[in-house]
Amino acid sequence: MDNLLKKRFSLKFFKYAFIGGFVTLLDWSIFYVLSSILNVYYQLAVIISFTIGATTKFGFNKIFTFQSKYKKISLQYSVFFIVTIIGLLASVLFMYLFVDLLFIHKIISRIATTIITLFLNFFLDNYITFNKRFFNDN
Numbered sequence: 001m002d003n004l005l006k007k008r009f010s011l012k013f014f015k016y017a018f019i020g021g022f023v024t025l026l027d028w029s030i031f032y033v034l035s036s037i038l039n040v041y042y043q044l045a046v047i048i049s050f051t052i053g054a055t056t057k058f059g060f061n062k063i064f065t066f067q068s069k070y071k072k073i074s075l076q077y078s079v080f081f082i083v084t085i086i087g088l089l090a091s092v093l094f095m096y097l098f099v100d101l102l103f104i105h106k107i108i109s110r111i112a113t114t115i116i117t118l119f120l121n122f123f124l125d126n127y128i129t130f131n132k133r134f135f136n137d138n
Contacts, residue, residue, distance in 0.1 A: 015065040016122050019057060024114075027053030054084050066130035071137050080129045087121040 027049045034045035058080045062068045070076050091113050098109035128134065 012065055012126070013122055016061060016125070017118060019060045019065060020118060020121075023053045023057040023060070026056060050088075054081065057084075061125060062130065066125070068130045068132075068135060069137065070135035072135075076129065076135050079134075080125070083121070083124040083129050086124065087117050090120055091117050 030049035030052055031045050034040040034048060035042045040048070055077075058077055062073075062076070068076070094113040094116055095106070095109055098104040098112060099106050104112070
């Protein structure tokens with residue numbers, strides 16, 4: 001990989017990670033407000049906060065990280081949501097592996113799982129969700 005490609009890839013990953021951090025804070029904040037202040041049932045609160053977070057992540061990554069111009073947003077969002085669910089399932093699987101099988105503390109496991117799924121989600125979004133070969137209006 002030449003130097004320019006490495007720099008572009010690194011910048012893209014940095015943007016992706018930054019947006020992911022922001023969206024995680026947004027998701028957790030909405031969950032907290034809904035479940036702790038408004039007394040919304042915690043399972044409903046997590047569904048609402050996850051959906052708002054995922055939608056925000058899609059918009060920011062579409063515009064800022066991947067600069068996707070694809071106009072059929074509902075189709076691209078559907079693919080994004082499937083990719084996001086794959087990431088969620090991977091998180092659940094890694095948490096089970098770390099906590100229940102390897103007996104690693106749940107907070108340490110959550111941090112490790114977040115790092116692993118960050119790379120997984122970036123790979124899937126970069127090569128599927130926002131891939132110009134799949135999503136091109138031309």
